[in-house]
Structures are given as structure tokens and as C-alpha cells.
Amino acid sequence: MSASISIKNITKRYDSVTVLDDINLHIEDGEFVVFLGPSGCGKSTLLRMIAGLESITEGSIDIGEKRIDTLPPGQRGVAMVFQSYALYPHMTTRQNMAFGLENVKVAQDEIDRRVNDAAKILEIDHLLDRKPGRLSGGQRQRVAIGRAIVKEPKAFLFDEPLSNLDAALRGRTRLELAQLHQRLGSTMIFVTHDQVEAMTLADRIVIMHNQKIEQIGTPMEIYQYPASRFVAEFVGSPPMSMLPINSIENTPDGVTVEVSGAGKVVTAIVLPPEFNATNAVIGIRAEDTAVVAAEEDGLDLTIKVIERLGDRTLLYGILIDGTDLIVEDSGRSKVKAGDTVRVSISPQAAHIFDGDGLAYHSQMEV
Amino acid sequence: MAESYRRSRWTNGLFVVPYLSVFLTLLVFPLGWGIWLSLNKVDLFGGERFIGLKNYARVLSDPIFGQAVKNTLIFVGVSVPTLVILGLFLALALNKTSKGSSFLRGLFFASSILSVTIVTLIWRIVFIPNDGLMSLIFEFFGWQPIGFLSTTGWSLFSVGVATVWWCIGLPMMLFLAALQQIPKDLYEAAALDNASRWRVLTRITLPSIKSTIMLVAIIQVVMQFQLFGQAQLMTNGGPAGSSRPIVMYIYEVGFLRWDIGLGAAASQILFLIILCAAMLQYWVSTRKEEVDA
Incomplete structure (x- = not known):
């Protein structure tokens, strides 16, 4: 029928x-x-x-x-x-x-x-x-x-x-x-x-x-x-965080990008030679980030707003250069607004978007 | 507590005093006075004498009043359905957003703002023998001319045509307002339901504006029972009283024969007729709704 x-x-x-x-x-x-x-x-x-x-x-x-x-x-x-x-x-x-x-x-x-x-x-x-x-x-x-x-x-x-x-x-x-x-x-x-x-x-x-x-x-x-x-940015709640890329270094396994406020991020993304790096950004979903202990490697994030959803907690914060980043923590998170926490990001799950908004993904299975 | 509540109720009542005073002075008092006059023998320049229901007996046995009632009933019976159907037809035809339909809406409504004197003057020019528009048309086709204003049957018809032309604006506008309240997606659903134009009209449009149809009908019944100016100016009630409506009878009795009591009694009968007609329509429409619910 x-x-x-x-x-x-x-x-x-x-x-x-x-x-x-x-x-x-x-x-x-x-x-x-x-x-x-x-x-x-x-x-x-x-x-x-x-x-x-x-x-x-x-x-x-x-x-x-x-x-x-x-x-x-x-x-x-x-x-x-x-x-x-x-x-x-x-x-x-x-x-x-x-x-x-x-x-x-x-x-x-x-x-x-x-x-x-x-x-x-x-x-x-x-x-x-x-x-x-x-x-x-x-x-x-x-x-x-x-x-x-x-x-x-x-x-x-x-x-x-x-x-x-x-x-x-x-x-x-x-x-x-x-x-x-x-x-x-x-x-x-x-x-x-x-x-x-x-x-x-x-x-x-x-x-x-x-x-x-x-x-x-x-x-x-x-x-x-x-x-x-x-x-x-449209699909997914919260939306994917976008961090501006300052420079790109090519390696055989993928590019390493220099990100404002986050330093070097090693990814498994292979970019074509014609990649338009102007205004390029790296995108990270909240669930691909985590709050880690202060002595571990990571980025310092100052928390502005906290959304407690029961099963998880969303931390809305800014990196040292003022870039916004959204981080997912457990439902029992003790973090308060105003705290500075150390966060790690999973570079394998990152995406790179060129100046025209076109996406490039990791070659590894996420 | 209870006292202050009572006092506040009194002060609240003050808000309706301006309206209430106008309502009592201009509506309730004249109505009561009219009823009182109908029970008296009154001369405009003399005193009044209570005579009970004798004025009613006189008016009901007057063959001229009987003829006026018959004329008015025929007039209302023909003009009201015509106004409702024609108004609805025009509203359906002009329920568009084009410039042409906006112009035509204005044109059809324009007649409503004219005074009865102008309306009757226009239609006298149309119906007058020898040089009138109708007589020219009849002459052109070689037909036997009709004395529209001076022939029994045609005179009331001519008054009716002028009345419909004059009054069509309000029903059309009320229907247009009602049609524009119908949600557009009902018509889209009907289009997806494969409904023909006739089915859309009878199953979607008309049921959706049922209450407006009833409103227009009641307004027109009340208005057309009060026919006076057109008949007075176009035919003067003639020939032989064949186009004399009830209000004209009241005018003649009260202001030409100075028999105020008799005129007041005829007025009360007209009031009752209008009330009954409006109530009947209201009852029929609400009863139908109860059956539907």
C-alpha cells in the first residue's frame, strides 16, 4: 500500500x-x-x-x-x-x-x-x-x-x-x-x-x-x-563546543592543532592539502570531555553556569583565553559555579570544521 | 466584614449608573409609556382617558391594519432570505485578498452609508415610468412597460429591491468577518480529504458560520419589520395600500389622524410580532445545536 x-x-x-x-x-x-x-x-x-x-x-x-x-x-x-x-x-x-x-x-x-x-x-x-x-x-x-x-x-x-x-x-x-x-x-x-x-x-x-x-x-x-x-551545532544537546584553531601541523596519523586556551591537540583527523584553515575550529561534544584530578594533564576551565540533569551535570565554563567550553560530569558532581576545574578532552572524538563550515572527522571508529 | 462587603457592592454598582440611567430613560421608560398610551384614548393636543384594551380591539378589527401586517410579513418573508443568501453569496465571492475584491467589497458596502432619501431617489429614477431605467430597458427589448411603483404586487417588489440594494452591505460584511475566522487549515484538510467545492461549502463553511447566519437573519428580521422610509418615499404605501407596511400605518394613525392611542396599540403589536419572530429563530437555532451536540 x-x-x-x-x-x-x-x-x-x-x-x-x-x-x-x-x-x-x-x-x-x-x-x-x-x-x-x-x-x-x-x-x-x-x-x-x-x-x-x-x-x-x-x-x-x-x-x-x-x-x-x-x-x-x-x-x-x-x-x-x-x-x-x-x-x-x-x-x-x-x-x-x-x-x-x-x-x-x-x-x-x-x-x-x-x-x-x-x-x-x-x-x-x-x-x-x-x-x-x-x-x-x-x-x-x-x-x-x-x-x-x-x-x-x-x-x-x-x-x-x-x-x-x-x-x-x-x-x-x-x-x-x-x-x-x-x-x-x-x-x-x-x-x-x-x-x-x-x-x-x-x-x-x-x-x-x-x-x-x-x-x-x-x-x-x-x-x-x-x-x-x-x-x-544544531544536533545534540548541549551543542558542540567550538574552539578556534591557531595553527595546524600535519602528521601521517592525523593533524595536531594548536587551539586557543587548550594548547596542542593531537587528533586522528587527516586533512586534505586544500584545507581552508582561515577561521577553522575544532568541535568537541560535552560527553567527549571529562573533569579530571588537578594534577593530571588537561585544561583549566572556570565554571560559569551549572545545569544538573540528574543522571549527568553540564558545566558551562570559559578557558583561560575566554573561549566557551561545555563539559559533562557525573550526576553527583560537586563542582560549583566559580570553581576552576581541570578537564580533559578526547581528541579521537574531535571534529575539525574549515572556514566554510565543512566537517572533517577522525579516521578512527568513535 | 459583611458590612464592608455590602458597601463595596453598592459602590461597584455606581459604575453601571451612567449606562443604566440612559437605558432606563431612553429605552425602558418610552416602552412603558408606549404601553400606557396604548391603553388610553389620547389626542395629541388633548388629554388622555383610560379605555383598557379597546385600542387593541380597534386596531385588530381594522382591515387596513390587517393589510399592512400582510404586506409586512410578505416583505420580511422575501427580503430577509434574499439579504441572507445574497449577502452570503457576495461574501463567499469576495473573500479574497485581491485588490479587485477589496474594491468590490467597498462598492457593495457603499450603498449602506446612503440615507433613505438618496436610496429611494435612485430607485425612483430606475422604476419611474417613461424615462426610468427599467422603462428604457423594456422599451429597448420591445416589452410591455410595467408600472413598477403604481401596480399592485410590483410596488412592494420595487420597495423590496431598493431595500435589498440599500441593506446588503451589513450582511455581507458580517459574513466576510465570519468567513475570515474559519481556520485555513480546515480547508487544507478538506482538500486532502478530496472534498468537492459543494461539500466544502455545505460541510465546512456553512456549519462554521452557522451562528453568524442566525445573527444576520435576526438583525434583518428586526430591521425589515420596521420598513417605513422606502415605502413612504417610493410608493406612499400605494396603490390601494398594497405596499403599506405596519410602521407606515402607525405613522398615519398617530401623526396624520392624531389617534395616538391607536398608533401605540399597533406599535405594541408590531413589537410583539418582532419579538416572537426573533425568539422563534433563536429557539430553532439553539434547538438544532442541542440535537447536534
Whole structure:
């Protein structure tokens, strides 16, 4: 029932403003793909173009073998769950779910069967005769998903569907969506700016930035091998710390870089001869740092802010030259704001970004 | 504690005194006085004498009043649905952000700001025999001319046309405001649900503006039952009283025949008719909602 989606050379312009620039993407049949990016990066526009709610300036979209960008939204074989749910307020849950099927003249007993089946899957069978005004946010969300399921679409499109839920419900619904995907095996595209949703739900994440796709990869590829400085800083909480590089020394096993406030860092990263060293930085994630004893080798970090997260503690501090560095310590850390601690960094886990933001990673398995 | 609470309640009441005094002086008192006048034999230049319900008996047995009630009911029965349907149609057609639709919205609303004198003057020019616009059109097509303002049946119709033209702005604007309150994503969901334009109109748009439709209908019923100026200036109620509405009957009885008590009684009957019509509409709409809920 589900199908692959091919997006070929898609461009979207509003007069002189380019919103999406030459986007190419292939989504496999049954794959769960998340479009992740900051506000205004064009991820929702791309989703709405697949749904047919936005026109395409250039390019084409295929679902399966069929080109669909010339078809009206209702004939594309996709179902969408909106951020605001967009339930028809004067219809009951049952009528909301049945509306799309009635429009294409599906037989009444088939409509009843599909609505009842979807209601059972989503555990909303006791809400079928209620109107949206008498449902909670989470229940409305389920009805919106139910309305999509009954259509048995080739692809599900989710436009930030969890952003109106409270934190606890968001976590639970996220898990249920993952289970739903396993159960239905359908192609799903999910738009979000929440990296936790992206990391936990996606088979592959599409990172979007400045009207373009910045990187496509599995959640762990994106996290461990970010393609650019933007991806490295956008994905991961806390963001990767960036330390300016003063000079680079090449060795056969990788480069040794002279870093402001940290001295020499020996890495396993091999840089090409054409590497642009101007404004180059070395990136280190908080979990690749550690607080060590004062007599051990390391960097002196003056702590400004402490975030205690229970299982771990994040230390936000500055090195002697004023560069910011975020360090992860254990949940039982005794460090206080104002303390100066010695920290070590794991050079094998470091990344180097050139002046254009392009990433270079260690040759060793992290 | 209890005393200070009571005192604070009194002082709070002072905030509504300005409105309450205007409400009592200009609405409640005239209403009560009107009811009192309807129970008296009153001459504008003489005294008043209590006669109970005799004015009501007189007005209800007056065939001219009966004809005025019939004319008014026909007028309301035709003009209100026309105003609601036409207003809705215009609002649906002009619910866009283009410059053309903004201009047309202004154009259709413009008639509402004209005085009744200007409106009737315009429509007299349209309907007047020999040199009027309609007579020129009829002449062009070689049809038999119709005395729109002087023929029984056509005269009330002509008053109705002028009224719809004059009053269409408000329903259109109220419907436009309601249409713009409907979330855009409902229409997007309907597009993904493969809904035809007719299904979108009947299953999404109209149910979403149901309360505004009822509001417009009630406002128009109340307004159109008070028809006076157009009939007075276009047809003077003629021919043979065929376009005389209730308010015109009240005016003639009260200010031409100086029979204030009789006019007041007719006014109270009109008040009751309007109240019943509005209540009936309200009851029908709320009952439907209860069934839906």
C-alpha cells in the first residue's frame, strides 16, 4: 500500500525570495524520514509541496512510479496530520474520520470497518461520538492520526504534530508513533524542529538549512559525523563546543592543532592539502570531555553556569583565553559555579570544521 | 466584614449608573409609556382617558391594519432570505485578498452609508415610468412597460429591491468577518480529504458560520419589520395600500389622524410580532445545536 517518494530538483520561490533551492531526495517505501531544521528553513514548505498545499516553482515529485505534483491534494494518495490537528469542529470524531472516505464514495460498511479498526488501534473507540471541542489535546491528536489512517494512504505526512502537547504527553505520543510506524509499515515524513523527536523516530534524518538540504543520514550518522558546523551545532544537546584553531601541523596519523586556551591537540583527523584553515575550529561534544584530578594533564576551565540533569551535570565554563567550553560530569558532581576545574578532552572524538563550515572527522571508529 | 462587603457592592454598582440611567430613560421608560398610551384614548393636543384594551380591539378589527401586517410579513418573508443568501453569496465571492475584491467589497458596502432619501431617489429614477431605467430597458427589448411603483404586487417588489440594494452591505460584511475566522487549515484538510467545492461549502463553511447566519437573519428580521422610509418615499404605501407596511400605518394613525392611542396599540403589536419572530429563530437555532451536540 505504501510507496517510495522521489523529490527531484524542487525549487520554490515567492517572487524574488527563494524558499527551497534545488532539493533532491529519495525516500524508500516504508521509511520514516524526519525533516529537521530551524524555523524558516523550508521544511514545512517541502512537506506541504508533497501534500499539494503549496505549488512547485521547478522540479517534480513522484510517489511510487507516478508523478503527483500536478495532481490536486486529494488525489495524491497522501494523508497529513497538521500541527493544529485541523479537525472539523462541528463533526464528531467518527464523522471527522469518515469525511474523506465519504468524499470518494467508499461504501458505508467499509467506512465503518476502517473507522472502527483505526479507533481500536488508537484507543479512541469510546470517543467516536464526541466533537473535537470535548476532547483533550492528546485525544484530538489521536483523532487527527486516525483520520489519516482510515484513508490507507501511500504516505503519511506529519507537520510538527507533537508541538502542541505537554512534555509528558509528547514523549508518550512519540513512542506510540514509532509503534504505529512499525505496525503499519507505511512511508512517513515527519517535520519537526525538535532534535529529540528526530533522533528517536527517524530511520533517516534530513537536516535542512538556508533553503537547502545540509545532510541526510541515520540519526547516529548525523550525530557522530555531522557534515557541517551547522549540523554539529544544531544536533545534540548541549551543542558542540567550538574552539578556534591557531595553527595546524600535519602528521601521517592525523593533524595536531594548536587551539586557543587548550594548547596542542593531537587528533586522528587527516586533512586534505586544500584545507581552508582561515577561521577553522575544532568541535568537541560535552560527553567527549571529562573533569579530571588537578594534577593530571588537561585544561583549566572556570565554571560559569551549572545545569544538573540528574543522571549527568553540564558545566558551562570559559578557558583561560575566554573561549566557551561545555563539559559533562557525573550526576553527583560537586563542582560549583566559580570553581576552576581541570578537564580533559578526547581528541579521537574531535571534529575539525574549515572556514566554510565543512566537517572533517577522525579516521578512527568513535 | 459583611458590612464592608455590602458597601463595596453598592459602590461597584455606581459604575453601571451612567449606562443604566440612559437605558432606563431612553429605552425602558418610552416602552412603558408606549404601553400606557396604548391603553388610553389620547389626542395629541388633548388629554388622555383610560379605555383598557379597546385600542387593541380597534386596531385588530381594522382591515387596513390587517393589510399592512400582510404586506409586512410578505416583505420580511422575501427580503430577509434574499439579504441572507445574497449577502452570503457576495461574501463567499469576495473573500479574497485581491485588490479587485477589496474594491468590490467597498462598492457593495457603499450603498449602506446612503440615507433613505438618496436610496429611494435612485430607485425612483430606475422604476419611474417613461424615462426610468427599467422603462428604457423594456422599451429597448420591445416589452410591455410595467408600472413598477403604481401596480399592485410590483410596488412592494420595487420597495423590496431598493431595500435589498440599500441593506446588503451589513450582511455581507458580517459574513466576510465570519468567513475570515474559519481556520485555513480546515480547508487544507478538506482538500486532502478530496472534498468537492459543494461539500466544502455545505460541510465546512456553512456549519462554521452557522451562528453568524442566525445573527444576520435576526438583525434583518428586526430591521425589515420596521420598513417605513422606502415605502413612504417610493410608493406612499400605494396603490390601494398594497405596499403599506405596519410602521407606515402607525405613522398615519398617530401623526396624520392624531389617534395616538391607536398608533401605540399597533406599535405594541408590531413589537410583539418582532419579538416572537426573533425568539422563534433563536429557539430553532439553539434547538438544532442541542440535537447536534
